[in-house]
Amino acid sequence: MTSHLISLWDFNKEELRHYIDRALLLKKEVVEGIRHQQLTGKTIGMIFEKPSTRTRVSFEAAMYAMGGQAIYLSGKDTQLARNEPLKDMARVMSRYVDGLVVRTFGQAIVDELAAYASVPVINALTDLFHPCQILSDIMTILEVKDRPLDELKIAWVGDGNNMANTWIQAAARLDFELILACPDGYEPDAAILAAAQQAAGKPITVMRDPRKAVQDADVVNCDVWASMGQEDEQEKRLNNFQPYQVNSTLLSHGKPDLTVLHCLPAHRDEEITDEVLEGPQCVAWDQAENKMHIHKAILEKHLLES
Numbered sequence: 540m541t542s543h544l545i546s547l548w549d550f551n552k553e554e555l556r557h558y559i560d561r562a563l564l565l566k567k568e569v570v571e572g573i574r575h576q577q578l579t580g581k582t583i584g585m586i587f588e589k590p591s592t593r594t595r596v597s598f599e600a601a602m603y604a605m606g607g608q609a610i611y612l613s614g615k616d617t618q619l620a621r622n623e624p625l626k627d628m629a630r631v632m633s634r635y636v637d638g639l640v641v642r643t644f645g646q647a648i649v650d651e652l653a654a655y656a657s658v659p660v661i662n663a664l665t666d667l668f669h670p671c672q673i674l675s676d677i678m679t680i681l682e683v684k685d686r687p688l689d690e691l692k693i694a695w696v697g698d699g700n701n702m703a704n705t706w707i708q709a710a711a712r713l714d715f716e717l718i719l720a721c722p723d724g725y726e727p728d729a730a731i732l733a734a735a736q737q738a739a740g741k742p743i744t745v746m747r748d749p750r751k752a753v754q755d756a757d758v759v760n761c762d763v764w765a766s767m768g769q770e771d772e773q774e775k776r777l778n779n780f781q782p783y784q785v786n787s788t789l790l791s792h793g794k795p796d797l798t799v800l801h802c803l804p805a806h807r808d809e810e811i812t813d814e815v816l817e818g819p820q821c822v823a824w825d826q827a828e829n830k831m832h833i834h835k836a837i838l839e840k841h842l843l844e845s
Contacts, residue, residue, distance in 0.1 A: 542845045543653040543660045544837060546668045547708040548734075555712055559678045561836040562829065569604075575835065579606035581842050584636040587663070588614035588643040593803060593827055594663050594671075598640050601834035607842075610636065614643075629655035638842050659841035666701055666766075667728065672802050673705045675833040677713070679826045680758055683798055688715050689741070694756035695719040696749045697783050697810055698776075699727035702762045702802060710743050711735035718744045720752035722779045749783050753793040760800040761785045761810050777809065786812040790820065803827055 547555060565575060583602055587595060595611065602609045617628065629652045632639055639656060641649050642663040653660040662670055677688065684691060693710070695703050699721045707727055710717035711734075719727060726732075726745055736743050746752060753759050764780040765773045790797055799811075799821040807813045815821055 576606035581607040597830040626655040633657040675829040711739040720749040
């Protein structure tokens with residue numbers, strides 16, 4: 540049976556930890572000078588309707604570093620721009636490549652490609668979920684915090700977007716406490732939140748006050764206030780999200796060793812100040828590197844086991 544990575548909800552705790560633990564080992568082996576060639580002879584097709592720097596380069600670098608090849612296709616390079624049925628694209632691409640990495644707008648696009656593809660489909664971002672990013676974020680947390688994940692409290696400050704939705708699923712599956720501070724009207728997906736809260740062993744809470752959210756947190760995480768496709772809301776969001784800026788004042792309400800995450804790209808002095816992004820508490824650059832290592836673990840598992 541073909542193994543896809545569509546959302547974190549499709550995996551149990553042990554399966555999610557496998558990705559992270561494997562990525563940590565692969566990273567360690569690179570430092571030790573060990574070469575990884577497990578994917579020699581394998582090729583992925585990368586269908587990116589949404590442009591990207593870090594996600595594209597980290598997937599390509601991961602594939603090349605493990606001996607494989609990557610073919611990049613922007614939205615205009617595929618028949619998607621001409622409304623070719625997704626089921627047709629999935630079945631044809633499955634005869635050319637060993638896996639599909641898809642970065643697009645609607646979750647339904649990834650779902651349909653997975654339904655018809657006979658090779659693994661990996662969700663590299665949709666408007667609803669961003670599973671690979673959250674796995675690399677958790678990997679980063681485990682590197683900097685000297686405690687088990689289930690003993691940590693993680694805060695999300697800002698928009699209840701695809702990142703927030705995926706953090707919610709991760710909290711339920713990996714059993715850590717999560718608190719999200721979002722402005723009124725910008726909460727995470729209600730159905731995703733309800734399902735996760737019902738399944739979770741630790742509290743998953745949505746509130747308004749970002750100061751209260753970071754008060755006892757070990758980690759605070761943020762993202763841009765207006766994602767791709769929301770440019771027309773930019774001015775409105777700048778006003779509504781201003782109290783949710785991750786700045787030194789907000790951090791003063793948290794623990795002295797509070798760790799700051801940002802998945803990048805950052806709009807400096809909007810959702811996060813330049814001072815905090817460049818400060819000692821922020822590990823955004825480690826996050827960015829760890830995308831490559833988590834992508835290695837994901838590609839290895841799905842391309843070799845399907």
